[in-house]
Amino acid sequence: MNIPRLEATRLKVNLTFDELIEARKRLGREPNEVELGMIDVMWSEHCSYKSSRRLLQKLPKSGKRVIVGPGYDSGVVDIGDGDVIAFKIESHNHPSAIEPYNGAATGIGGIIRDILCMNCRPIGLLDSLRFGSLDSGHSRWLFNNVVRGIADYGNCTGIPTVSGEIEFDESFETNCIVNVACIGQGRAETLTLGRMDNPGDIIVLVGGATGRDGVHGVTFASRVITEESELDRPAVQIGDPFTKKLVIEATLEALRTGKVTAVKDLGGGGLTCALSEMSSKGGTGVQVDLEKIHVREEGMSPYELLLSESQERILFTVAPEGEEVFKILRKWGLAYSVIGKVTASGRIVAKFRGEVVVDIPSELLTNSPIPRRIARRPKTTREKRAKAQSMSDLSQALCNLLSMPNIACKEYVYRQYDHEVGVRTILKPGDADAAVLRVIGADKAVAVKVDCNSSYCFLDPYNGHALAVAEAARNVVATGAVPIAMTDCCNFGNPEKPEVYWQFKEAIDGMGYMLRGLNIPCVGGNVSFYNEDERTGRAVKPSTAIVMLGLIERLNLVTSMALKRAGESIVLIGKTFRELGGSQYSRLTGNQHSNPPRAVASRERSSIRAVIEAIRGGYVTAAHDCSEGGLAVALAEMAIKGNLGLTVDLGAIPHKASMKPDEVLFSESSARFILTTTEEHAGKLLSLVRGRGVAAAKIGEVSTLDFKVVTENETLICCPIERLRNAWQTAIPELVKVN
Amino acid sequence: MPIFTVEVIIENKKMARDPEGETIARELVSRGGFSEVKSIRAGKYLRLHVQATDSEEAERIVNKMSNTLRLFNPVVHNCTIRVRGETE
Amino acid sequence: MPIFTVEVIIENKKMARDPEGETIARELVSRGGFSEVKSIRAGKYLRLHVQATDSEEAERIVNKMSNTLRLFNPVVHNCTIRVRGETE
Amino acid sequence: MKTAVVRFPGSNCDLDVFHVLKDVLKLEADLVWHRDFAGEEYDSVVLPGGFSYGDYLRAGTIAAHSPAMEQVRVMAKEGKPVIGICNGFQILIESGLLPGALLRNECLAFVCKWVKVRVETSDTVFTRAIQKGAVLDMPIAHAEGRYVNDPEGLKELDENGQVVFRYVNNQSVPSEDSNPNGSMDCVAGICNEDRNVVGLMPHPERASEPILSPFSNSDGLRILAALRG
Ligand SMILES: Nc1ncnc2c1ncn2[C@@H]1O[C@H](COP(=O)(O)OP(=O)(O)O)[C@@H](O)[C@H]1O
Ligand SMILES: [Mg+2]
Secondary structure, eight states, X not given: OOOOOOTTHHHHOOOOHHHXXXXXXXXXXXXXXXXXXXXXXXXXXXXXXXTTHHHHTTSOOOOTTEEEOTTSSSEEEEXXXXXXXXXXXXXXXXXXXXXXXXXXXXXXXHHHHHHHTTTOEXXXXXXXXXXXXXXXXXXXXXXXXXXXXXXXXXXXXXXXXXXXXEEEOGGGSSSOEEEEEEEEEEEGGGOOOSOOOOTTOEEEEXXXXXXXXXXXXXXXXXXXXXXXXXXXXXXSOOOOHHHHHHHHXXXXXXXXXXXXXXXXXXXXXXHHHHHHHHHHHHTOEEEEEGGGSOBSSTTOOHHHHHHOOOSSEEEEEEOSSOHHHHHHHHHTTOOEEEEEEEESSSEEEEEETTEEEEEEEHHHHHSOOOOOOOOOOOSSSSOOOOOOOOOSOHHHHHHHHHTSTTTSXXXXXXXXXXXXXXSOEEEOTTTSSSEEEEOTTSSOEEEEEEEOOHHHHHHOHHHHHHHHHHHHHHHHHTXXXXXXXXXEEEEOSOTTSHHHHHHHHHHHHHHHHHHHHHTOOEEEEEEEOOXXXXXXXXXXXOEEEEEEEEEESSGGGOOOSSOOOTTOEEEEESOOOSOOTTOHHHHHTTOOOSOOOOOOHHHHHHHHXXXXXXXXXXXOSEEEEOOTTHHHHHHHHHHHHHTOEEEEEGGGSOOOTTSOHHHHHHOOOSSOEEEEEOHHHHXXXXXXXXXXXXXXXXXXXXXSSOEEEEOSSOEEEEEOHHHHHHHHHHHHHHHHHOO | OOEEEEEEEEEEOTTSOOHXXXXXXXXXXXXXXOTTEEEEEEEXXXXXXXXXXXXXHHHHHHHHHHHHTTOSOTTTEEEEEEEEXXXX | OOEEEEEEEEEXXXXXXXXXXXXXXXXXXXXXXXXXXXXXXXXXXXXXEEEOSSHHHHHXXXXXXXXXXXXXXXXXXXXXXXXXXXXX | OEEEEEXXXXXXXXXXXXXXXXXXXXOEEEEEEGGGOOGGGOSEEEEOOBOGGGGOSSTTHHHHTSHHHHHHHHHHHTTOOEEEETHHHHHHHHTTSSOSEEEOOTTSSOEEEEEEEEEOXXXXXXXXXXXXXXXXXXXXXXXXXXXXXXHHHHHHHHHTTOEEXXXXXXXXXXXXXXXXXXXXXXXXXXXXTTSOEEEESSOGGGGSSGGGOTTSOOHHHHHHGGGGO
């Protein structure tokens, strides 16, 4: 019997000694080469979540709207009338760091499949990106190519990229962060779960032909990037959005026949991962014949066939007599192969040229041993609070803040994204804190945003992650939505290092605290570890992108951030404290080392409830949350968007008398919103909010003139809107132009 | 100093996929009946005029340029530089 | 029958401009140190494997194909076809 | 009047157009797979936007060779209304039903934004009910929309009144800063000599419901409403 062998296999295993012993014990014999490869991949950090699994359990995951929680391809929530939304986020940091264009593109490809698997149509993409400073040529190269990769893939597949965020910080210079999310819409009664429940169903591999590409992609993502990985060529896939578009349409059409019982994407871990996860979830097994797989290259070994990560592939299980399904696949010009069937054995059995080459319990593959990880608080995290230096010209300070890349307008990026396709996007990138997508044919919409502030997360992971959850929630609330569920993507360094593991542990606790406080369930997530540069030994700032989903119950509640009419009142919700640690203003003034704003769940909850009530009451004409850059920046953004001026009285802003004007204007205290309201409604709005125990004050009025902040006896800021707009809009295009 | 015509061709690596070439071959060329065409790879093409003392120098300059501007990424691309001779 | 490697190069006519070439040229200027590069044109490149009795036939096939299938738009493109020789 | 929305592999605005025709305009319309398309069953046809065949080689080229385009050619000759939106426009150009070329945007990037286009003639099947000089708000979303033609071709188009739409600024004037892709003469859409085949880069179907428009109007519907007959 001539079975091709891959000589290097044995050497490439990343399993630890303990894991090897455990594998042998559970299997009751020595695993063969192919089985060892499968165990290696499935027990990698990427597939097994071995360092994070236990801690992730601590996040709240139930709620009355949750239909599918963590553990499946994506979370699914009920938005009423039988309509459901599936959403999921995933990281593609490692491939993007060495091949930004294809790395980001295939990230989009992967996340789309996760939605498709639930029998939901993908209706929106989001991207959460972190790079080093745009002053660096390498960062500009990463930035431009990541954005182009997302644009080309999303645009071609016809899924609008509706929202996102970008942060620039030196810690991401080598290890950029590329997290992409997808949301999909479906019906509760036709949801599918990626699991094999019915022995006898046939297993069909659909889409791209299997090649040698990406064998070991997963173990690669679970390692630190080294000089060597620059040569690890096959680990970065080439995206093929055209085939993906065909896969999307064909899959949705095939699912409509009712003959497709489950769908699962082939991503990290390839066929091995799909087969073992689907069967172990259903308590079933599989029998497959590897020769049946349609291949792109000759002479592929069983090992390569089972572990290839070729793109644009998807696995179906089909009820016997599913000829209609094959007809649909042929119509869309998709290749497919019937590779085996579901069994009741609980084992993955694979044959190649008549010989059994794999016979292993699927549960062994999906249930990795959990290693002991130690958490130790690093010494340097909490540095003592230093006072930020004041800038005397506050007009200039505001303009400088507006042109800081973390605050500046991201139009350069979202112009490249088709954010309109699908005719659902009511609030588009730049219109509001979150994107709003209508549900066609119904009087309701959903709001989505992804958010995180890595400076806060770095200074105090617990508090910073709580703040990220709160900000994401406020973002959807500001558009008129009630936050109903979230999903997250954690990006950390090497979890084997106690300091990193401590950050992770704190992060989960902080998120859990805020989620419980706001009563928002977590329906899934993704963890990316080993985001650190071996050369410098430096890890990225810990950051967890929070995707928040909100439901807008009636379309007339949709609220944007632009100022609407001169004469309207400007109302500030929430209290302003001296909280400039990690703020953009302290970055501007050269002082980065104090504590971030404090996250207080009860305060967030009250502010959020008050704003939701106010919008429902019809009192709000514009809303915006206060985050980076504080009150002044938030006001400036509203003014720029509405092309209107305003006058705000500093004295009317509730704050401690000892705070200096710049501290009041640029502090990034959480739990705050700015609303505008008509003169007629101002009184009602204030009493509604105050009645809920939340601080609220009318701080000024919208005008047709300049942007003004005044006190009783002086003018602190006076800027024409054009000057603000110019600072805000030209900053990023100018920076990327530099060579 | 003479002027050389130099070509730069950037293609996906041999072992990498080329969805564009594959699609053109499948959907256009073979449907159009040109069965003699067995395979297609698509790439990007640049034609430069370079002033240099000789063809080696011309090649060196273009090589340096391709790397400086990151016209290709060695992780996924092959880059071929050809000096096509002197231009009058 | 032998297989020939044939190249197809599609470039914009002058009138259609070449923003990509212009951009690369501009970047070179702004980086400085590449004053030897006098002009840049960007185009699309296809590498075909064509089965034919000889190189003339290979060229004829590709030529016919380029016109029939409109691999280029004659209003705005120039198309160059080159047989690069036999493939083993 | 029955309209076909032809779906090529990679079309992605097919469902959007279909939604507007069915749910907004309440027209009789079918979503037709390109291989099943029989022109004689329809009174008009829409070639929707998207990335047919991935836009590989050049946007629209591969779809232009599809047998469905033979059907469209016959319909065009019979004087039936034919509209190509974005990728549909590119397909009409590549199949020779409309003159010129659509090349990569001057900025070399995909551009998605709302633009203003001026209606240059009321003398087409799709602009009959719109006054010449009217300015419409619609979004564009494309990477290859730079309209190019040789000088004679361009002159001829202009003289025949075949330029149907131009990108204009807030003063309703075609200008460099209103031109999102570097098109010659700010051309955003054209028609054939018989004035029944129209192609345009902006997406009327995305501007057909006030809720989707930043200007709360439904300017795009004014074009698609022509399919009522
Ligand atoms: N990478 C991106 N992709 C798409 N849209 C983006 C991206 N980055 C920012 N945006 C959009 O720009 C606007 C401002 O984003 P951001 O500065 O993160 O807002 P906030 O400060 O409220 O979190 C939002 O509408 C957001 O969706
Ligand atoms: Mg943000």
